[in-house]
Amino acid sequence: MSLADKKKSEGKLKKKSISRRLSSSLVICIAIICLVFIVIIYFKKMNDSNKILINEAREYQKLITSSLSVPLWDIDRDSIQEIGTSYMQHNLICRLLIVDQMNRVLFSDQKQKQDNAIQFEWKVFYNQETIGRVEMDVNSEFYHQKNRELFVSSLLTLLVAVMMISLTTGFFLKAILKKPFEELGVIVESYSQGNYDKTQTSYIEFDQFVKVLNQMALKIIKQNEELEQRVNARTKELNEANKELKKLAILSEEANRAKSEFLTNVSHELRTPMNGIMGMATILEDLGLDESYLQCVTIIQSSTRDLLSLINDLLDYSSLNTGQLKLNLSLFDLKGTVSQIIKIFEVKAQNKSLQLKHHFAENIPEKVFGDPIRLQQVIANLMNNAIKFTETGEINMNVGIQRDTSDETIVIFQIIDTGIGILQEDMKHLFKLFSQVDGSVTRKYGGTGLGLIISKKLVELMGGKINVNSEKDKGSTFWFTLSFNKNNHHQE
Numbered sequence: 001m002s003l004a005d006k007k008k009s010e011g012k013l014k015k016k017s018i019s020r021r022l023s024s025s026l027v028i029c030i031a032i033i034c035l036v037f038i039v040i041i042y043f044k045k046m047n048d049s050n051k052i053l054i055n056e057a058r059e060y061q062k063l064i065t066s067s068l069s070v071p072l073w074d075i076d077r078d079s080i081q082e083i084g085t086s087y088m089q090h091n092l093i094c095r096l097l098i099v100d101q102m103n104r105v106l107f108s109d110q111k112q113k114q115d116n117a118i119q120f121e122w123k124v125f126y127n128q129e130t131i132g133r134v135e136m137d138v139n140s141e142f143y144h145q146k147n148r149e150l151f152v153s154s155l156l157t158l159l160v161a162v163m164m165i166s167l168t169t170g171f172f173l174k175a176i177l178k179k180p181f182e183e184l185g186v187i188v189e190s191y192s193q194g195n196y197d198k199t200q201t202s203y204i205e206f207d208q209f210v211k212v213l214n215q216m217a218l219k220i221i222k223q224n225e226e227l228e229q230r231v232n233a234r235t236k237e238l239n240e241a242n243k244e245l246k247k248l249a250i251l252s253e254e255a256n257r258a259k260s261e262f263l264t265n266v267s268h269e270l271r272t273p274m275n276g277i278m279g280m281a282t283i284l285e286d287l288g289l290d291e292s293y294l295q296c297v298t299i300i301q302s303s304t305r306d307l308l309s310l311i312n313d314l315l316d317y318s319s320l321n322t323g324q325l326k327l328n329l330s331l332f333d334l335k336g337t338v339s340q341i342i343k344i345f346e347v348k349a350q351n352k353s354l355q356l357k358h359h360f361a362e363n364i365p366e367k368v369f370g371d372p373i374r375l376q377q378v379i380a381n382l383m384n385n386a387i388k389f390t391e392t393g394e395i396n397m398n399v400g401i402q403r404d405t406s407d408e409t410i411v412i413f414q415i416i417d418t419g420i421g422i423l424q425e426d427m428k429h430l431f432k433l434f435s436q437v438d439g440s441v442t443r444k445y446g447g448t449g450l451g452l453i454i455s456k457k458l459v460e461l462m463g464g465k466i467n468v469n470s471e472k473d474k475g476s477t478f479w480f481t482l483s484f485n486k487n488n489h490h491q492e
């Protein structure tokens with residue numbers, strides 16, 4: 001769970017009062033106990049009422065039996081009717097049936113039918129001889145109604161008692177718990193403010209809690225002291241390390257500066273004799289030497305040009321690495337500049353029987369503001385690699401628009417060859433100083449890999465990007481983008 005989710009869940013958490021919860025729990029316990037007590041009393045009353053009801057019914061049974069003994073013997077219907085009517089006046093009796101020994105009904109009467117009536121049936125004897133039978137239903141609703149009224153009144157009394165207990169216990173618990181929790185709050189607040197002095201409480205219930213707090217405080221104090229010692233030791237180590245790093249950085253900077261100056265000076269010194277050698281080779285070529293000597297002069301010229309190209313690359317790399325190389329920005333013809341450098345490589349491509357093609361998109365701007373010399377240098381490096389690593393097929397140079405807005409035009413340059421290609425795992429070696437993807441490639445084709453890193457630094461200096469897409473034995477596509485500002489164009 002994230003920190004934002006935790007804060008959100010904490011914000012939704014409802015705060016509860018301990019005194020209210022305690023009083024609620026106490027009231028609920030009391031209410032449950034009283035309710036159980038009332039239910040027990042209710043069922044006990046119901047049982048007692050049933051016993052009283054049965055006892056009264058037994059008394060009526062005795063009275064009715066003694067009253068009917070003689071009339072049933074004499075079959076005195078009028079007396080029997082009078083006796084039955086008199087007993088039906090009682091609220092307890094809801095049905096009465098009197099029959100003689102021949103099962104002839106002598107009296108039958110019934111009040112409103114009662115579902116919970118208790119039925120009694122007995123025989124009437126006279127001189128140990130059965131002279132009739134009596135059926136009597138006793139109404140228990142009267143006693144049950146009284147029990148229900150008692151139950152309802154008990155519940156109402158319980159409700160009032162619970163309300164009173166809730167109010168009083170809430171008040172007293174809040175008053176009782178206020179001081180202990182205020183004291184506990186003061187203790188916790190002192191700890192939160194970093195005051196870890198040993199604290200005591202006047203309440204037994206909080207002794208263990210305060211004891212744990214004191215133990216935690218001791219641990220925190222000890223950890224803080226250890227942490228402070230570690231921080232001081234690490235700070236001292238870092239300060240010493242920073243001093244050493246500053247010294248090393250100064251030495252490294254001086255060494256790089258000295259190396260760059262040495263490389264620049266040596267390169268400049270090498271260019272002078274190289275130009276002299278090239279001049280003398282040209283003079284020898286014009287002297288009309290025979291074929292064997294002329295071939296030696298040609299080798300001297302080729303080797304001198306390669307060496308001079310390497311020296312120029314070293315000078316450019318040194319200038320780029322030290323930040324001394326500056327762009328010479330001007331308004332130039334983009335198509336003409338690209339076409340000019342492509343024509344230089346047409347002869348070299350024809351010597352290897354390769355087709356060199358180029359294509360410009362229709363919406364290419366005629367004039368752009370940038371450094372045409374450095375643009376030609378990048379194209380020359382990439383084109384030279386494409387011809388070097390392509391034995392058969394063709395090389396295409398495409399120039400198009402990647403994005404065109406009101407403020408700038410981003411032009412993409414693509415050099416596509418059908419050469420040896422590059423494995424995906426070897427891509428990481430590209431654009432690195434003096435690096436080629438395979439040692440066998442270096443032995444076969446030569447080169448230092450300096451051209452690609454110079455091209456990368458030049459493209460980045462001009463505010464662009466450079467990269468390659470390639471597949472082994474299927475060729476490569478080196479591409480780079482440059483952004484030309486339209487505002488500078490208009491200013492020119």
